[in-house]
Amino acid sequence: MQRIYLDHSATTPVRPEVAEIMMEYMTNKFGNPSSVHSFGREAKEALENARSQVAALIKAQPEEITFTSGGTEADNLAIIGTALKYADKGKHIITSAVEHHAVLHACEHLEKMGFDLTVLPVDEYGIVRMDDLRQAIRDDTILITIMHANNEVGSIQPVAEIGRLAKEKGILFHTDAVQSLGKIPVDVEEMNADLLTGSGHKIYGPKGIGFLYIRKGVHLSPLVFGGAQEKKIRPGTENMPGIVGLGKAVELAGQEMDSEMPRMTQLRDKLIKGILERIPDVRLNGHPTLRVPTNVNVSFEYVEGESLLLSLDMKGIAASSGSACTSGSLDPSHVLLAMGICKEVAHGSVRMTLGRDNTGEQIDYVLDVLPEIVQRLRDMSPLYQKSRKECEGCTRTK
Ligand SMILES: Cc1ncc(COP(=O)(O)O)c(C=O)c1O
Known part of the structure; x- marks a missing residue:
C-alpha cells in the first residue's frame, strides 16, 4: 500500500542535503564555536554562515538572528523577553484568539505575573479585524503578537x-x-x-532548532542564563548540527519557493475542489484564497474527525485534526471555535497539509477513497440518521 503524507504542518522530513551537512557537523567538524583553535573557528564560520542564510530569506541582517531550540522557545523569548524588558513602559499585551499555544500560553503566563492581556477575536476565516486591533491599543501597550499564517487553517493575517x-x-x-x-x-x-x-522542522530541516529575528535596537531580557553565546540573549553551546541544517533548509526553501508555491497552490485547490464537489455537507475552514499554499482544512458534518483520521490511516493517508500539539486531546480546536464554528462541526474537521513530496496522483487517490470513508462513518452516525429522518417529507436531500 502506498503511504501518503499530508501532515507537513506538523513536521516535514529532513532533506538529504540537510542531513548530509548535519552529519558533517556531528562527526568531522564537531568543534565548539567558542574555541579559539581551528576546530572552533571552523564551527564559528559555519554558525555565522547559517545566520546569514536565515537572514537572507527574511530580508534581515545576520546579526538580527538569534538561534533557539525551536519555534516554541523563540515565541517565549519574544513575548516574555519583551514584557520583562519593557515592563516599566507598560504592561499591556495584545494577541489573537487563533495563536499557537506557544504564544497564547506565554501570554497567559504573563497575565498571571500581573500583565494585562487582550485577546482579539477573529472573523469567520480566522483573520483579525484591524478595527478591533485599533480599539484594543492603549497607552500602556508594549507588544502586539499576531501570527503570520495559522497552523490549523492556514489563514494569512494582515x-x-x-x-x-x-x-x-x-x-x-x-x-x-x-x-x-x-x-x-x-x-x-x-x-x-x-x-x-521561525522553526527548522516545518521546512525540511531538523527538529529542535529555530530562530528569533530581533530588529536592531530592540532589546529583550534573556530567559536562560549562562555563557556569552548568542549575545547572551540565548546562552548555551550552540546546536551546531541543527543550526547548519536549518541554514541549509532555509537556503533551499528560498531557492525553490518560486516554483513550489504555484505547484502547492494547484494541488491544494485540486484537493479542496474535489472534496467540495464529491462530498455533501462539507465546509472549508479558513480563507478561500488568503491561505498558505499547503493548507486544506475541512469539516465533515456528522463525522467524528478522529475516526476519519484512523480510516484514512488504514488507507495509507496521514492527516491530522487540529494542531499536532493538541491532537492528543479531544478538546475541539480553539482556532475553529474562535472562528465561530460549533463544537460538533469542529470535531469533524480534518487538516491535510501538503509538501514537496506530494503529487497530483496522490491527490487523486485521496479523492477516490475519501467519499467512501465519509459515507461509511456517516452511515454509522446516529446524528446523521436523525438528520435524514428530519428531512423525510421535505424536498431537501441529504
Ligand atoms: C505556528 C506555530 N508556532 C510555533 C510552533 C512551535 O514550533 P516548534 O515545534 O519548533 O517548537 C508551531 C509548531 O507546530 C507552529 O505551528
Missing part, C-alpha cells in the same frame, strides 16, 4: 498593516512565521516586524 499600525503607535510587533516561512515570502521590512519566529 501583518504588514498590523506592523505599520504598531510602528505608528511605538509598540513592538512580534509575528510567529513558523507556518509561513519557506511557503510564502516573509520580509521583516515589509511587515514592519520587530520580532519574528
